[in-house]
Amino acid sequence: MALIELRDIRKRYPAGEQDVEVLHGIDLDIEAGEFIAIMGSSGSGKSTLMHILGCLDQPSDGEYRFAGRPITEMDHEQLAWLRREMFGFVFQSYHLIGTASAWENVALPAIYAGMPRDERKTRAQRLLDELGLGERLENRPNQLSGGQQQRVSIARALMNGGQVILADEPTGALDSVSGEAVMEQLRGLARRGHTVIVITHDAKVAEHADRVVELHDGRILDDRRRRPHHGDKVRAVAEPPKRSGLPDAGEIGEAVLMALRSLRANWLRTLLTLLGIVIGVGAVVVMLAIGQGAKQDVVARISDRGTNLLVIRPDRGQQRVADGVIATLVPDDAKALETLPNVRTAVPEISGSVTARANGQDVSTSVQAVTPAFTSLRDWQPVQGIFFGEQDQNAYAPVAVIGQTVKDTLFPDGDPLGQFLMLDSIPFQVIGVMGAQGATDWGDDQDDVVFVPLSTGTLRLFGQNYLRSITLAVDDVSRIDATEQAAVDLLIQRHGQRDVRVFNMASLLDMVSATQNTLTMLLGSIAAISLLVGGIGVMNIMLVSVAERVHEIGIRMATGARQRNILQQFLTESVVVSALGGIIGVAAGVLVGLLLGGFGMAIVFSVPVMVASFFCAAVIGLLFGFAPALKAARLNPVEALSND
Template identity: 80%
Template sequence: MAEQTPRAPLIELRDIRKRFPGGDEDVEVLHGISLTIEAGECVAIMGSSGSGKSTLMHLLGCLDRASDGEYRFAGQDVNAMDHQELAWLRREMFGFVFQSYHLIGTASAWENVALPAIYAGMHRDERKARARALLTDLGLGERLDHRPNQLSGGQQQRVSIARALMNGGRVILADEPTGALDSQSGEAVMAHLTGLADQGHTVILITHDREVAAHADRIIELHDGEIVADTRHRPARATAETPTALAPPAESGLPEPGEIPEAVTMALRSLRANWLRTLLTLLGIVIGVGAVVVMLAIGQGAKQDVVARIGDMGTNLLVIRPDRGQQRTADGVVATLVPADAEALESLPNVRVAVPEISGSATARALGRDVSTSVKAVSSAYPTLRDWERSAGIFFNTDDEARYAPVAVIGETVRANLFPDTDPLGQFVLLNSIPFQVIGVMSEQGATNWGDDQDDVVFVPLSTGTLRLFGQNYLRSITLAVEDMAAIDATEQAAVDLLVERHGTKDVRVFNMASLLDMISDTQNTLTMLLGSIAAISLLVGGIGVMNIMLVSVTERIHEIGIRMATGARQRNILQQFLTEAVVVSALGGIIGVLGGVAVGLLLKVFGLPILFSATVAAAAFLCAAVIGLVFGFAPALKAARLNPVEALSNE
C-alpha cells in the first residue's frame, strides 16, 4: 500500500520576526517565533503586556505581515499573498473577537454581525437571517436591533463572537476576550468560546490571565518576543481537517451584485450619523448646481426672448438702405433708392415681395384732438411682408396707389388717442393739415426691442405719401421677403448686383435679418457659456468642499475602516464605500440644487425675467455633481483603502 503524504498543519510559523520603525533603528518585537497549530486545537498564547502576543495575533490573523520568516496557512505561503488574497483569508478563514469589541457604532447588532457576509457576497436576506440566528443562539434574540451603545459589555462581546462565526470562522482569534468584562460576563464568554472549540473550530486565545488560558488545551507562553514554554494539558477537543483547497477565487475587480446597494445603504447611514457635516457638504454642491441651472436658464431665456423679437420682425427679410456715405438731398434723405428699384428687385428669383418705404413724423388731427405720430408711406404688400393683420377695415390696394388715393390705415395707439369712443372707419384724419380717410386699423403689436411703440403709426399709399406728404421720391428703405431661406445669401448678392447695375455704383447697404439672428444667437450663446462657467466655478468649489469633508471623514473613521478590513473587506471595498459616500452626498446635493435652481428661476420669472429651463441642462448639472463627487472623493477613498489594518484598528 502506498504511503500517504502527511497533511500540512493548519498554521505553521518558521523563524518569524517583526520589526517596527523606532527612531535611528528598527525595534524588533518578535524574535524568531516558530510554532505549529493543528486544525481543531484550542490554544492560549499567554504573556505579560509587551511580550508580543498581540503582534503575534495580528500576524496569525493576516492583519499584518512579518518582517522575516515564513508563515504558512494550510500549506500556503501567506507572505506571498497580495492584499486581495489576505482579505479573502480574513473573510473566509478567520473570525476575530477583540477585547474592545470593535463594533461599528452606527450599525445595529445584527448589522454588525452580518458585516463579513457583505464582503463574502451573501444575499441580504440570507445574511440577515443567519446573523439573527447566531445572535439568538448566543442569547441576544431580543437585542437584534440595538446599537452597541445600548448593549452591555458582555452582550457586545457576544455580538463580536457572532460576527466571528458569520462566514464560518474556521479559526477564532480572541484577543483578551474577557479583559473588559466582569467575572460573570467573562465566564459566559469563555463558555461560548470553549463551546466553539468543542464544535471543531480552531480557537486561539490571546491573554495574560492564567484562568482564561486554563480553558485551552495548549498554552504557549511568550516573554520579550520569544516562546519560553509550549505546554499541552489535554488533547484537541474535536477532530478537524486542514483545508486542502486554499485558493482564493479570481476576482474581476468589479463590484459584486448587491455590493453597490449595500454601499449606498451604509453611506446613507454614515451621512445621517453626521448630519450637520453632511448638510455643510451638501450646501456647496447645492449652490453650485442651483447656480448652473439658474444661470443657464437666464441665458437661454434671454436668447429665446431676443430671437423671438427678431423673429417677429421677420428672419427671411433683406432690408436695403441707402449708404450714408452718399450725397444727401436738402431734407436729409439720401438720393439713391427710388420706387422703380423696388419693382426691379421684385423680379429677382427667390424674392416673394419687395416693399418700398418712406417714413417720417407728422401731426395727426381728428375730432378736435391732435397727436404727433409716425407716418409710413408703403406699398400695398406691407401687411404681407410683416405678417401684420388688421383688427378692423382693410389695407389700401394697388388701385389706391395708382390713383394717389388720400386713404390711411392707423395703428392701435393712434386709434386710442384720436378716436377713443368713436369708430374710426370712414372718419378723416389730418396729417400735416392734409385730409386722409381712415379705411383700416392694424392689430396691436406692442413695443420694439428698442422701446418704440409699433402701434403709434399711420400708413398711407407710397404714391400719395411721396406726392402730398414728403414731397420727394427717394426711399428710406426697400425690404425684400425671400422664399427660400437657404438661398438668402445668394439673393442678397443678386440684389446688390442689380442695384449696382442700375445706379452705376454701390451706394446701398443690405441688412440680412437671418445673419443678424445668427450673430445675436452666437453672442447670446457666448454670454450663456460665460454665465455657465461662473456657475461651474461654484460647483467646482463645492467639489473641493466634498474632498475636504471626505478627508475629515476618513480621519475620523479610521477605526471603522480597520474593523471592516478585519472582517474581510478588500481594498476595493473600502475604496468603493467612501467613493459611494462622496457620490451619494454629491448626488443628493445635485437633486436639491436642481430643485432649488428651478424654484429660484420660477421666482425670477414672476418678476418678469425671461427664463427658459432645460431638462438637458438640469440632467447635466446633476450628473456633473455626481461626477464631481466621484473625482473629488477618489483621493480620500484611496487613502482609506491603503490604510494598514492593524494601525487602523488601534486608532480609537
C-alpha cells in the same frame, strides 16, 4: 502539516534612525482544532503576533504558512480573503460599528463574502439566538452591555465559518461572570472543531486553554500543553483569488445601503454637504433656463419681423438730400428687384416725423409711406378697417392707417374710421387701425405710427422720391444669400456703383442666436463654478468622514473587506450625497425658475440640461470623492483598528 506554521518570524517598526524589533525569531506551530493561549505581559509582543497570525499585518522577516501556503507571498486581495473566509476576530474593545444593529454587525463579514441579504440576516439571527441574544437583534452597540457586545463579536467571528478564532483579551473589559461566560463559549467553539487562539495577559484566562505559549520581550519563553490534543486534520482550504473582479450588483446595492446609513447617522454634515451641490445644480438649471428664455424671446421678436427678409438701405457714405434721405434708392429700384428669382415682393418705404392733429389734439408721430404689400412682410394686420390697396396707391389717395398709440391719443373716445386727421396740415382720412405691436428691442413704440400710400407720401408729405429702404421677401430662405448677392449686383448695374447696404434678417437671426448661445454658456459656466465649489466641499467632508471613521475602516478590513470594498463604499457615499444634491438641486432650480417666470421673466427649462446637471453632480461626487476613498482603502488595518 500544522494549520499555522511560523518560522523565524521577526517584526520591526521604524523609530527614528533605527528600527525597533518587537518579535525576535518566533517559531510556532498551531494544529487545527487547538485551543491555545498566547500569554504575556504588556509589551511582550503578543498583540503584534496576533496581528500577524490574523493577516492584519505582515512580518518583517521569516515565513508564515497557513495550511501550507506562504502568507508573505499573498497580495492585499488574497489576505482579505483569508481574513474573511478563514479567520474570525474577537477583540477586547469589541470593535462593533456603532451605527449598525446587532445583526448587521454580525452579518458584516458575509457582505464581503457576497452572501445574499436575506440569507445572511437569517444566519446572523441564528448565531445570536445560539448566544442568547435573540431578542437584541435590532439593538445598537450602545444599547448592549459589555458581555452582550462581546457575544455579538463572537457571533460575527463565526459568520463566515470562523475556522480560526483569534480572541484578543476577550475578557479584559468584562466583569468576572461575563468573562467566564465568554471563555466557556470559546471553549465550546474549540470542542466543535474551531482553532481558538486567545491573546491574554491573565493566567486565569490562559488556564481555559489546552496549550499555553508564553511570550517575553518578543521571544517564546515557554510552550506547554495542559491537555492532550487529538490532532484534527487540516480542513481543505480553497484557493484564494488571484485578482479582484468587478463588483457585482449585490455589492453595489449594499454599498448604497451602507452609504445611506452613514449619511443618516451624520445628517447635519450631510445637509451641509448637500447644500453646496444643491446650490450648484440649481444655479446651472436656473441660469441656463434664463439664457434659453432670453434667446427664445429675442429670436421670437426677430422672427416676428420676418426671417425671410432682406432690408436694403442707402449707404451713408453717399450724398445726402433734404430731410436726411440719401439720394440712392428710388421706387423703380423696388420694381426691378421684384423681378429677381426667389423674390416674392419688394416693398419700398419712405419715413419721417410729422405733426398729427385731430379732435383738437396735436401729437408728433412717425409716418411711413409704403406700398400695399407692406402687410405681407410681417404678421401685422389692421384690427379695425382695412389697409390701403393698389387703387389708393395709383390714385394718390389721401388715406391713412394709424397705429394703436396714435388712435389712443387722437381718438380716445370714438371710432377713428372715416374721420380725418391732419398730417403737417394735410388732411388724411383714417381707413384702418393696426393691431398693437408694443415696443421694439431698443425701446421704440411701434404703434406710434401712421401709414400712408407711397405715392401720396412722396407727393404730398415728403416732396421727394428717394427711399429710406426697400424690403425684399424671399420664397426660399435657404437661397437667401444668393438672392442677396443678386440684388446687390442688380443695384450696382442700375446705379453704376455699390451704394447700398443689405441687412439679411436670416443672418441676423443666426448671429443673435449664436450670441445668445454664448451668453447662455457664460451664465452656465458661472453657475458651474458653484457646482465645482460644491464638489470641493464634498471632498473636504469625505476627508473628514474618513478621518472620523478610521476605526470603522479597520473593523471592516479585519472582517474581510478588500481594499476595493473600502474604496467602493466611500466612493458610493460621495456619489450618493452628490446625486441626492443633484435631485434636490434640479427641483430647487425648477421652483426658482417658475417663481421668476411668475414675475414675467422669460424662462425655458430644458430636460437634457436637468439630466446633464444631475449626472454632472454624480460625476463630481465620483471625481472629488476618489481621493478620500483611496486614502481610506490604503489604511493599514492594524493602525486603523488602534484608532479610537
